Amino acid sequence: RRYLDALGPLCRVIRRQFRTVEGDPFNPRAIRAAAERIRALGFFADVDVQTRSGSSEDQVIVDVDVTEQPTGSFGFGASYSVANGVGFVVTFSESNFLGRGQSLQVDLNTTGSTGRSAFRFTEPAFLGRDVALGFGISQSETNRDNSFYSTKELAADISLRFPIGEQTAATLRYGISLDEIYDVDVGSSVILQDEADERLTSALGYTLTFDSRTSGLNPNAGVLLSFGQDFAGLGGDVRSVRTTARVIGQTRVRNEEVTLRATLEGGALNMLGGDVSTVNDRYFLSSRQLRGFAYKGVGPRDFTADNEDVLGGNYFVSARLEGEFPLGLPEEFGLTGGVFLDAASIWGLDNTSGTAGTVDDDLAIRSSIGVSLFWTTPIGPLVFSYARPLNKEPGDEVQYFDVTISTRF
Numbered sequence: 001r002r003y004l005d006a007l008g009p010l011c012r013v014i015r016r017q018f019r020t021v022e023g024d025p026f027n028p029r030a031i032r033a034a035a036e037r038i039r040a041l042g043f044f045a046d047v048d049v050q051t052r053s054g055s056s057e058d059q060v061i062v063d064v065d066v067t068e069q070p071t072g073s074f075g076f077g078a079s080y081s082v083a084n085g086v087g088f089v090v091t092f093s094e095s096n097f098l099g100r101g102q103s104l105q106v107d108l109n110t111t112g113s114t115g116r117s118a119f120r121f122t123e124p125a126f127l128g129r130d131v132a133l134g135f136g137i138s139q140s141e142t143n144r145d146n147s148f149y150s151t152k153e154l155a156a157d158i159s160l161r162f163p164i165g166e167q168t169a170a171t172l173r174y175g176i177s178l179d180e181i182y183d184v185d186v187g188s189s190v191i192l193q194d195e196a197d198e199r200l201t202s203a204l205g206y207t208l209t210f211d212s213r214t215s216g217l218n219p220n221a222g223v224l225l226s227f228g229q230d231f232a233g234l235g236g237d238v239r240s241v242r243t244t245a246r247v248i249g250q251t252r253v254r255n256e257e258v259t260l261r262a263t264l265e266g267g268a269l270n271m272l273g274g275d276v277s278t279v280n281d282r283y284f285l286s287s288r289q290l291r292g293f294a295y296k297g298v299g300p301r302d303f304t305a306d307n308e309d310v311l312g313g314n315y316f317v318s319a320r321l322e323g324e325f326p327l328g329l330p331e332e333f334g335l336t337g338g339v340f341l342d343a344a345s346i347w348g349l350d351n352t353s354g355t356a357g358t359v360d361d362d363l364a365i366r367s368s369i370g371v372s373l374f375w376t377t378p379i380g381p382l383v384f385s386y387a388r389p390l391n392k393e394p395g396d397e398v399q400y401f402d403v404t405i406s407t408r409f
Contacts, residue, residue, distance in 0.1 A: 292368030297397030
């Protein structure tokens with residue numbers, strides 16, 4: 001058996017998706033699985049894998065016919081909240097860098113009180129094997145304009161991802177970060193004032209993933225299961241175990257025109273050896289996890305402090321139901337609609353001794369409902385979302401509207 005070697009710079013990328021080599025027994029199931037892996041790359045608009053007889057009866061030729069599509073993207077996002085004002089996000093990514101299947105991503109994120117930049121590179125076939133080597137660096141800062149304290153962080157990580165089954169994979173990683181909490185306002189919670197310091201975190205972690213969304217028996221349905229842990233304490237100043245888990249189920253119905261998706265995720269931060277978590281360690285819910293509320297707008301709050309600071313939580317859970325459907329308009333309009341229902345909570349502190357009393361860090365569910373409008377335009381797809389909180393707690397900060405634009409090249 002041989003492969004058609006006329007695929008230009010993408011030949012090695014395509015060949016890597018085949019788990020067998022020339023001379024192996026012919027296995028139609030393995031060929032079909034390889035075709036699914038090629039489609040899952042996202043590099044091609046169309047993939048056709050066919051077999052035909054070779055020069056002798058015991059040989060088979062595998063023909064791979066592909067149509068390339070854009071693999072780079074440039075994204076721009078904007079949001080508005082009363083607390084943070086206007087925020088902007090700029091992203092650049094290329095999933096087939098130099099035609100080698102390598103991925104490159106650069107993110108820039110800024111609001112009136114925050115700024116973050118990040119770079120990540122991934123080599124999917126490290127040393128010619130089915131092992132993905134990735135590394136990244138990031139830098140972030142916040143100032144006192146909104147949170148009444150300032151933070152900064154410089155972080156780097158390296159990871160290895162490899163398959164352990166047809167639909168399962170494992171990731172091993174090491175990360176190191178230097179963060180600081182400083183310039184805490186005198187009106188802020190004593191909890192935050194006690195956390196003002198510079199710390200070095202060194203952590204080793206892993207993630208196990210099962211994903212049948214692109215390679216399962218049902219092409220219109222699938223699930224993603226993910227579980228990971230990070231162990232801090234290999235040097236540095238922090239000793240902790242951070243655990244995260246996520247489940248996603250999605251399906252397409254009504255002639256594949258309607259997409260339904262359900263997501264459940266959670267996280268837990270457990271400090272060890274008497275260490276206490278800081279606001280830089282703890283979880284905060286983003287608009288991706290809970291729409292209708294501002295980032296750092298929900299969770300345990302010290303109402304006895306002058307600034308009524310949001311402190312974050314050691315634990316979080318988020319559940320989301322989403323649907324995308326046609327609006328009955330002509331296809332050339334490029335408009336589809338969506339609805340969603342979100343519910344989430346963030347809770348738990350190591351230190352609940354507030355400025356003038358005990359901070360309530362109990363679990364409290366927030367929820368929201370909303371609609372989305374997806375619009376395909378010449379400059380790329382736009383997503384407009386509007387959410388209304390259903391359940392909220394005193395002091396929660398809402399964010400009703402969000403718009404995102406991205407374009408591919």
